[in-house]
Amino acid sequence: MWERVKNWVETRIGLDDLVRSQVTEYRVPKNINIFYTLGFVAAAGYLIQVLSGIMLLIYYVPHPDHAFKSVQLIMHKVPFGWLFRQMHVVGSNLMIAAIGLHMLTVFAMGNYKRPRELTWIGGALLLLVTIAFGFSGYLLPWTQLSYWATTVVTSIPTAVPVVGDFVAGILRGGDQVTGATLSRFFAFHVSILPPLFMILVGIHIFLIKRIGISATPFGLQAEEKRPWTEYHKKSHADGYPYYPRFFQMDMLMVMVYLAVMFALITFTPNLFFPEEATIPANAFKTPVNVRPEWYLLAPYQMLKIIPNKFLGIIIQLALFLVFLLWPFFDTEKEKNIMKRPLLRGLFLFSFILWLILMFWGRS
Amino acid sequence: MKRRSFLKALLAFLGATSVASFVYPLSRYYLAPPTSTENSRTLIIAKRDIPLGDAREIVFNGVPAVIMNRPGKGLIALSRVCTHLGCLVQYDKENKRLLCPCHAGVYDLEGNIVSGPPPKPLPKLPLRVEGETIVIG
Numbered sequence: 001m002w003e004r005v006k007n008w009v010e011t012r013i014g015l016d017d018l019v020r021s022q023v024t025e026y027r028v029p030k031n032i033n034i035f036y037t038l039g040f041v042a043a044a045g046y047l048i049q050v051l052s053g054i055m056l057l058i059y060y061v062p063h064p065d066h067a068f069k070s071v072q073l074i075m076h077k078v079p080f081g082w083l084f085r086q087m088h089v090v091g092s093n094l095m096i097a098a099i100g101l102h103m104l105t106v107f108a109m110g111n112y113k114r115p116r117e118l119t120w121i122g123g124a125l126l127l128l129v130t131i132a133f134g135f136s137g138y139l140l141p142w143t144q145l146s147y148w149a150t151t152v153v154t155s156i157p158t159a160v161p162v163v164g165d166f167v168a169g170i171l172r173g174g175d176q177v178t179g180a181t182l183s184r185f186f187a188f189h190v191s192i193l194p195p196l197f198m199i200l201v202g203i204h205i206f207l208i209k210r211i212g213i214s215a216t217p218f219g220l221q222a223e224e225k226r227p228w229t230e231y232h233k234k235s236h237a238d239g240y241p242y243y244p245r246f247f248q249m250d251m252l253m254v255m256v257y258l259a260v261m262f263a264l265i266t267f268t269p270n271l272f273f274p275e276e277a278t279i280p281a282n283a284f285k286t287p288v289n290v291r292p293e294w295y296l297l298a299p300y301q302m303l304k305i306i307p308n309k310f311l312g313i314i315i316q317l318a319l320f321l322v323f324l325l326w327p328f329f330d331t332e333k334e335k336n337i338m339k340r341p342l343l344r345g346l347f348l349f350s351f352i353l354w355l356i357l358m359f360w361g362r363s
Numbered sequence: 364m365k366r367r368s369f370l371k372a373l374l375a376f377l378g379a380t381s382v383a384s385f386v387y388p389l390s391r392y393y394l395a396p397p398t399s400t401e402n403s404r405t406l407i408i409a410k411r412d413i414p415l416g417d418a419r420e421i422v423f424n425g426v427p428a429v430i431m432n433r434p435g436k437g438l439i440a441l442s443r444v445c446t447h448l449g450c451l452v453q454y455d456k457e458n459k460r461l462l463c464p465c466h467a468g469v470y471d472l473e474g475n476i477v478s479g480p481p482p483k484p485l486p487k488l489p490l491r492v493e494g495e496t497i498v499i500g
Contacts, residue, residue: 148450152465155448159482166394173395176425176449180395284420284427286451288464304466309447309482 027239028246029215035109036213036246037253038102042126043201044254045095048261049133052088053190060140062186064179067142068280086265089272092134094261096295099127107326107347110335111214115231117327119211122204124324129197134293136189139182145274147281148290150185151177159313176283212236217335291361298354301361405500410492413438418454423499427451428488429461430497433472440488440499441474447481461485 009015028036059078061070074081103123106112112120139150154177157167173180212234240246264271276287292300299316306312322329330343337344364372406423408430413419418431420443427443431454441461443451450465460477461470469477474485491498 148465151450152448158448169395170390170393173393184393284422284451286453286464288453290450290465300466303448303480307478307480309480312480 023243023247024241026242027236028213028242029236029239031216031218032213032240032246033216034249034253035102035105037250038098038105039204040250041253041257042095042098042102045091045098045257046197046201048087048091049095050194052084052091055084056088057190062140062182064142064182064281067140067182071141083265086269087261088137090261090264092137093272093293093295094257094264096127096130096134098257099123099130100295103127104351108337109214110217110337112327113330113333113335114327115211116207116214119204119207120327121324122200122207126197126200126204128320129193129200131295133189133193133197134295136185136193138293139177139185140189141277142182142281143277144279144281144285144287145276145290147177147283148276148286149292150181152290152292154181156313159310161310178283217337294358294362297359297361298357301357304361405498408497408499410495410497413497416456418456420454421499423488426488428499429454430490430499431472433459436472438490438492438497439472439474440490441470441485442488443485445481446483446485447479452485 006015056074059070059074059081061067071085074085076082106120106123135150135153139146154168154171157171158164160167169175171181171184172178173184210233213236214234215236272293274289274291276290279287291297302316303312306315332340332343334340337347404424406421408419408421413430413432415432416434418429421428421430421440423440428440429443429452430438430440432438443453443461445452445463445465445468447463447466447468450463452461452463452468452470455462459472461472461474462468463470463479463481466480468479468481470481470485471477474487476484488499
């Protein structure tokens with residue numbers, strides 16, 4: 001029976017050929033390392049978010065009078081509701097960590113360089129969309145923490161003269177964070193961001209397939225070092241087949257991702273739920289310890305220490321643009337960061353500065 | 364002008380008009396309808412409710428505010444909305460300051476900036492004392 005179904009499908013869409021060309025005979029570079037799996041891990045993380053998000057949608061009510069109660073219902077009354085919510089919350093943080101780590105390793109291996117500038121920009125935009133997912137989802141439980149974090153972030157555009165208030169008004173659906181904000185953040189979270197994310201993933205994968213996977217800069221062949229003046233695909237004819245070798249590495253890292261997720265849920269269930277995340281939103285009282293998630297602590301601390309609202313926000317915007325367009329700033333041909341002390345220094349300095357700001361923001 | 368150029372320009376014009384005719388309603392749609400708030404009403408509070416050195420949080424025309432009874436300087440009503448990023452400042456009786464818990468903005472009891480990133484002082488609310496009552500608005 002199974003064979004007949006397989007043959008029926010094979011005759012129509014040529015599945016064998018597809019599996020052969022895209023999986024078993026698809027070659028990856030010989031010197032590929034474990035860090036190349038992080039993109040796949042992030043995609044698996046997104047799948048977990050979609051599935052757990054759909055489960056939460058069954059009970060969640062996006063209304064200021066019911067949102068907090070419905071989340072409490074999910075956590076305390078619905079069988080295993082706590083599990084799906086924890087998976088969604090912990091997963092959102094881990095996914096950002098996976099994409100961040102992916103970009104960090106791509107940066108360290110110089111794989112953003114020509115001809116992969118567009119792949120880098122696509123990845124940076126995917127990170128931005130993932131943070132937008134996290135931010136829009138943050139308001140939905142309608143807690144003190146989510147309400148005031150949203151108040152702060154939606155006030156950021158007001159630093160820009162002339163159009164700032166207009167943009168903030170569009171984000172909030174009014175002058176303050178209200179039920180209108182909750183409605184549009186919910187719409188944004190469940191119906192605008194997912195297709196946007198999928199489009200960007202599609203472009204990202206298309207570019208990787210079209211250009212070919214980049215080899216690591218360590219032990220690079222002379223051919224790789226030549227400047228790219230015209231399109232040609234890197235096919236790695238002497239490389240390993242994607243399946244089973246690299247696929248096993250991918251799956252191993254997905255297991256590590258899941259192990260970290262369930263370890264956090266089991267041993268630190270309150271890690272992403274400080275006290276303010278358990279109190280319903282109150283528009284007339286800002287809690288004393290309102291702080292964003294770990295990945296926004298560095299920008300939060302910068303806003304705190306730069307004694308000028310406009311400057312604080314413009315500097316952050318400029319830093320993001322430099323990050324997004326980095327392949328156009330770094331035009332050196334050498335990919336190996338170990339042979340570039342200045343870039344290595346800049347990389348380490350930025351990373352350490354980010355860590356300092358993050359821990360400072362948390363203290 | 365050649366026919367081909369004319370047709371190209373015409374197509375571009377029609378395309379731009381079509382796009383604009385969708386962008387305008389779309390941008391208006393995203394701006395929520397204005398909420399009707401009564402901006403003319405006044406708020407009356409008994410003077411005895413705010414002893415010397417104390418403060419009372421109120422909501423006036425939808426804006427969270429604070430009335431403070433300052434020793435030697437009298438009563439003042441200020442908006443509590445921090446001019447940095449919109450968090451609500453809190454009255455610190457001990458240090459005679461208003462503190463923003465979000466980004467550590469500090470104001471004096473006149474609403475002027477003492478330190479931190481706020482760009483403007485806190486807006487003052489109209490306040491007058493009529494006998495034993497305080498009238499805001």
